Amino acid sequence: MDVHPLKDDLPVILHFIDKAGPINSTDGPSTTIIKLAEFCPNFINLNGKTALNRAVVWEWLEKRLSFENGSAKKLCKSIEERLQGQVYIAGNDFTIADVVLFHCLKPYFCDLTHSERQTQFVNSCRWFEHIQHTSGIMEDSKKIAFLKNNIYV
C-alpha cells in the first residue's frame, strides 16, 4: 500500500478547516485542501488574499507534495529563508500553507536541539511557536516548548 504524502496530517488539517463537506474522490490532496479552505468558517482568505499570495500558497503546497522524509532539513531551510522579513509563508497573512507545512514539519521541529533552533532556524522557530498557538491548530496534542532566552546567540 502506497503512503499518501498527506495521509497523516490530512485529518488534522481537515479538522482545522472544520468542514465536513463531501470530498471529490478524484481530487488530489492539495486540491482538496484548497477547495475546503475556501469555505472555512473561522478564517477568511485562507488561500491567500491577493493574486500573489494565492500563487505563493500554491507554490508551497507543491513543495509539500514533493516532500519526502529525507528532505525535511532542506524544506526547513527553505522555510527559514522564506520567513526572513515576513510573518507567514505567504507574506503577512495567515494561510492554509502555514497549516499544511506546520503539520508536515512538526516531527522534525520536535527533534531539533535547542542549539539548532536558536542558531540555524531562528525565523522558522518563531513562526512555529506562533502557529502552534493559533486556535484550532493543535488543540489536542502536546505543544513544543521553546526557550525564551537566547542562550546560544
Added chain:
Amino acid sequence: MFNLEGIESPEKLKVLFACYDTNTDVTLSSGGNSLITLTMPSGDVLKSSNSAVLYLYETACNKLLDTGNMHWLEWEFSQLRPLVANAYPSWNAKLSECLLYLETNLKADGIIRDVDVVSCTILITLSPLLDDKYILDEISEKFPFVCKWYLDFASKESFKKAWKDVTLDQGRVAFKNYFTDHSVQLKATVKPANHNSSAKTTTCNTNNSQSSETSKPLVTNEELRSSFHSWNSISALPKPKKKSHPILPVKGERNVMITSALPYVNNVPHLGNIIGCVLSADIFARYCRLRQWNCLYLCGTDEYGTATETKAVQEGLSPQEICDKYNKIHSEVYQWFGIDFDYFGRTTTTQQTMISQDIFWHLYRNNYLLQRTVEQLYCCQCQKFLADRFVEGTCPSCNYPDARGDQCDKCGKLINAVELKQPKCKVCSNTPVHRESEHLFLDLPKLEPKLRKCLEDSYKGSGWSTNAKTITETWLRDGLKPRCITRDLKWGTPVPLEGFTDKVFYVWFDAPIGYLSITANYTEHWEKWWKNPKHVDLYNFMAKDNVPFHSVVFPSCLLGTDDTYTIVNHLNATEYLNYEDAKFSKSRGVGVFGDQAAHTDIEPDIWRFYLLYMRPEGQDTQFTWNDFMFKNNSELLNNLGNFINRSLKFVSKTYQGIIPLVEITDTDLQLMALVNREVKGYISDMVKVKLRDNLKRILNISRLGNQYLQENQPWKLIKGSESDKVRAATVTGVAANLSCLLSVLIQPYMPHTSSKIQQQLNAPDSVNILADDAAFVCTLPGGHRINEPSPLFRKVEASEIESYRQRFGGEASKKRDDADKEDEAKIEADIANQGNVVRKMKAEKAEKADIDKEVTKLLELKKKLALSRGEDPNKKSKGGKKKK
C-alpha cells in the same frame, strides 16, 4: 518589468508563454540556482512554474481560477510531469495510461480546453514529446482529443514565439539538460494519487538510463544492418518506365486516376485555388509516376452555367468565346506553375453532351428522377430566372448576411435560393419575385442505401482527408433531399427529355461528368478507366466546399445508372488558404492571382514549395510575405540548397568532379538509418496523402545531411593522415549520394529544382524511381563524374518582399468605403445592360454609326468601373481583362 531566470526547460517555457499570452513585459536570463525564478517589479519572487502561470493569468484577466481546475495543476505536477521526465525523449506505455485520463476528460466535456492556465501547464509539459512528429503521429489515433488540443495550442503565435525564445531554435533537444540534470528531483515527485492508479507503479529510479541518453534519436542495430544492405542494393532497383500516351490501366498493376476539381472558367485562379486542387493533385500525380504506377492526371475548365453567360455579357463576347479565352488563361497559369496534367480538357464538348445525356437516360429509366414544380426567383429587371449564384441574401440557418443562393460561405450549408431571407439580384440589386417552373430532381433519398453501402467501401481508401469524411457524414446525417438537376438557362448541356428541351442540366449534375468526358476526349478507351472499379483507384482533390458534390451527389448519379462506374476511393480536401489575414479578392485586388505570379521574380518552384509548406491541411492557413521570405531563406537557401551545394562543390574542388570511393563506417550508417526512417515515413505518409508533412521530411533529411557534414568536417580530414583521407572521401561520397536521394524525393514538389540538381550531379534518369521499400541507395558509385555545381536558390530580400506586399495588398482599394462598392455594383449592372444593347443591335445589323455610339457608351462605363476600382483604365485593351 518582470524577469525570468532559469535553464531551458518546459517550465521556463510555460512561464514565458504565459507572459506573452497575457502581454506581460518580461526579460529573460539564463542560469540561476533554481529551475525557474520569476522576479516581479515589486521584488517578489515565484519559483514554481504553475504558481507563476496562475499568478500571471489571474492578474491579467482579473479572475480567479476556479478551484475545480486546481485539480489539473496538481495532476500535472504530481503525475504528468514526472512521467514525461521518465519517458523523454521518447514515449512510453505509462504515459499512455496516464494520458487516457486526460483524453477521457476531454472527450466527456472538454471544458478544460478553454482554461488558459490548464492548457498552458498541461500542454507545455507534454510539448518536449509532442513536438516530435513521430510521437504525435504514433499517439494521434489513440488520443485524438489531446492531439487536437495540442495542435491548436501549438499554433498560437505566443507559443511559437516562446518556444523559439526558450529553445533558441534548437527544438526539443534544448531541454536535454533539464531532463538529465534534474531527473532525480523531477521523478521524485511521482506520488500515488487516489484517482490514477496507473501512476502508482512509477518510482523514482526507473529508466534513468533513457533520459541520460544523448539528444540524438537512438538507432537500432537492425536499422543499421538494413541501411547497410540498402546502400549496396543499386542492382535491385527497378528500371523506370517510359510514359506513352494514351495511358491506360493495366490489369495486375496499380492503376491510379487522379482528378482535380474543375476550376470554373470565368475567373483567374488565385494561390488558394491553386494549392486547393491542381497543385496538390500534381504533387500526388508526380509521386505516383515516381512509383511507376499507371497514373492518369486529369483536369479541365468547367465552362457551363450562368456565371459564364453573365461574364460574356460583361465583356461583350459570346459564352463560347469567353470559355476559349479563359480556358487558355487557365492552361497558361497551370503550365507556368509546372502542373503536369496528362490532359487538360474542358466541359463544352460533344462527349460531355453524349455522356451526360446517357447517364441522364439511365437515371430516368431506373426511376431515380422526379418531376416537380418549383418556385424560382425571377428578376423582372434582368428578365430571367436567377441562377442560385446570382442571388444574395441572408442565410436562413445562420443569418450570415452575404450568403450566396446556392451555399452559405459561413456555415457551408447548401441553400435553396428561394429560402434566402431578403434576396437580391446580384446583377441589378433588385428584389426578385417568385415564379413557377417545371424541373427534374434526382431522387437522392431513394439512392441513399446504395450510396451508404458504396461509401462504406470507399472510406477504406487511405487518402480520405478528415474534413472530407466529416462533411460527407454531416450531409448524410442531416438527411438527403431530392436535388434539382435542371435549370432555365441556355448555356449548358441540353436536357434530352420531351417537355424539358428548353432547359439545360444544372452545373452540379454535369460538371463532375466532365471528368468522364475529358477522359473521353483524351482517349477513345475512356471506359477502361471509368468502368473499371476493381482495377482503378480514383483520387479526387478539391477544396472543402466541393466535397458534398463529389462524395454524395456525383456517386449517387453514377450508382443510379446501375452500370459499373469507377467511384471515388480517396477524397482529399483542403481547407482555405487566406492572404495576409484576409480573403483573396479579385475585385479588391487583394492577393496573388495565378497570372500575376509569373510577373514576379520568384520562380515557380519556390511558389510551389511555399504553397505546399502552407498547404491548408486540417485547418485554414495563411499566406504571408514575411513567412514566405523566411521559409525561402531559412529552409531552401540555408538548409536544402546549402547542403547540396556544399556537397557538390567539395566533390568538384577536391576530387576534380569525380565521386571518390567510399568505405562505410558506423558513423555513416547512423546517418543512413536516420535518413531511411524519414524515407519510410515519406512513403507511408504519401499513402495518406499527407503532402505537407512530407515536404518537411525532405527538409529534415537535408538537415541531417548538414549535421553530418558539420560533425565529420571532410575539409579538415582531407588534410590529415591516410585514414583521415579515406574518411573524407567516404563522407563526400555519402553526401553526394544523399543529394541525389533528395533530388528524387523533392521531384514531386519542385520538379525544376530536381532536374537542376540531377543535371549538376550528372545523375542518370534511372534514379527517378521509388519503391515500397525505398531507402538510401548508393546510386552514384565511386568514379562517377559530376557536372559543375552552381547555387540552387537565391536569397529573397526584405525590400523585394515589401514591394510585393504593396503590389498585391490592394491598398488603393482598401481605402474605398462601402458606398463606392455599391457604386461599383451599379456600374457593373449598367455595363451588363449596355452590353446587351450593343449585342442586340449587332444581331439586328443596325447602322454602324449607331452601334459605335452605344459601344462608346459601353467603353465609358468600363472606364468608370476601372477607375472606381482604383485601376488604370488605359492599361486594359478592349474586352481584355487578362492582366489586372
